[in-house]
Amino acid sequence: MRPYGSPRPSYPPVGGGPPVRPYGGMPHGGPPGYGHAVGRPPPRGLPAAGGSPDATSTEKLTTLFVGAIPAGIPDSWIEKLLKATGKLRNWKRVKDQSGNPKGFGFAEYEDPDSVLRALLVLSSETETGKGIVLKAMDGSETEKKLIVKADDNVRNYLDQYQKQRTKTSEDEEKDKEVQQAVNAIVEAIVEGRDPDEAGKEKDAQAERDEDIISKELSAFRERATMRDNDRQNNDRQWKNRRGSDDYDSKRRAGRYAGRQEFLRGPTEQISEQEDDEEDDEELERKRQEKHARDVEAAFRQREKRYESREAARLRNYERDLQHAKEDSEREERNRDYFAKRLAEWDDEIEMERGEELYYIDRSRWRKLREGVRRREEERDEEDRRQEAFEIEEERRRAEEEERMKLESTNVARQSEEVGKIAMKPTKLNFNLPIKRVANMGGAEDEDDEDEGSGKRRRVLVPLDYGDDLALDDTSNMDREERVRRVKELIDSIPSSEQELWNWNVKWNELDEDLITSKLQPFVAKKIVELVGVEEDELISFILDNVRRKSPPSDLVKELEMTLDEEALVFVMKLWRALIFETERKSRKL
Structure with missing residues (x-):
């Protein structure tokens, strides 16, 4: 197993005591937290080998708390201010249930250099940092000093990172440039201008x-x-x-030939007509040239806009490639660092330091570890379920292809057999006696014929369409009837806790499609209303409990640690939605 890079963390099993070390300072089974052997947890504030746990993941170690944001300042300005200090990966400002932004949030950077530079420029808690002051834009003109903090885990991580890295003159120049950019943005915000x-x-x-x-x-x-x-x-x-005027011109030409030649010679008249024709041709040529120039200019403009869009797209692509390259290099550095760190891990030294939770409070560490293990098991179960679904889909696809091949083979064989059958000649006989058709009139004639013939009539059995009508009852239902039945179903679902818990849920109607299309959006919406953000892990945990058909009372106990007193109300709403969707599907509403 690799010490770093596995998609899931590999911790020592819950409840395992310290093993007997057969050699020197190395615990039995390799370094602590390495592989599946029983060992020790990784250092606090550093990602563990084999993956990144929740509380100490790489993302958490590059996250800063940003508080004391004056009222009225939009998120875009704060985000621009944070981006000026380094490579900002995500800026999440906390909002209340009504959607109004609060005065704090969390900024996640891509590398520790950006975190250090943000603390240096924006925070006033550092030795050289003066901090920045922003003015509220809600009309109160209140000035606040922006708070940028890092928790203990992040500080430990940054301290160890600074010990390994030497600051150069280029870093100092970069700090000055960032400081100037931040000052310009702060000046624009204070003056009320959009950056x-x-x-x-x-x-x-x-x-x-x-x-x-x-x-x-x-x-x-x-x-x-x-x-x-x-x-x-x-x-x-x-x-x-x-x-x-041709006729009059010829007549006047004979009469006044001398005078006409004296006033205007025939050569002058011909040259004037030629000049008119040349002028028209010249104008037409100029018009066509002008049109060609206009078309060319319009084409150049479109070409320029297209090139600008393509250049921007290329820059974005190159930036993504650069980010991917930096992530790969960072993972490689972390892999080497943690491999060396865990290889040199010594229980006695760490026990003397007393910094790790494993040595300070074993019960608390186990409690935290239980949550991590539970999430690991849930993800493993989800992977197994997805793998089984893919296998089933592949099997069904193979069966469908085999069935189509058999059908095509049968059709080809039947067509060949039909082609080989010889057509027999049909003989027509015109000497057959004429058969008279019985009277198709009323029932009296039929009775007479039956009495005369003496034959027993076949008893006709009436057809029963009761089952088909029952099946098509909902399909032929009009819109008003359907709405009425849906309202009756909603009214029939109880609202009290005990009645909801005692309701016999039709689990056979619950499938993955209903969970994905109906229950997942409902749960996501309610979690956003209660917590303020969409927690994917919490949503997956709730839906997995529904898939396992867990009792609602157990789900309430699980959610009390996260939602407090809102857990019971949330589970009651979820159970009402579950009952409604399964009953609606069962009744074909």
């Missing part, structure tokens, strides 16, 4: 410029089209006038 306002104004100006260019191009095209139409109309009118 992202400049970027938004640039984007809005670019959009306005694009709109103006598009409108100008459209107007130019409309004017060009109108000029083309006017030119064509003028050409048609000129040709019509020229055709009607």
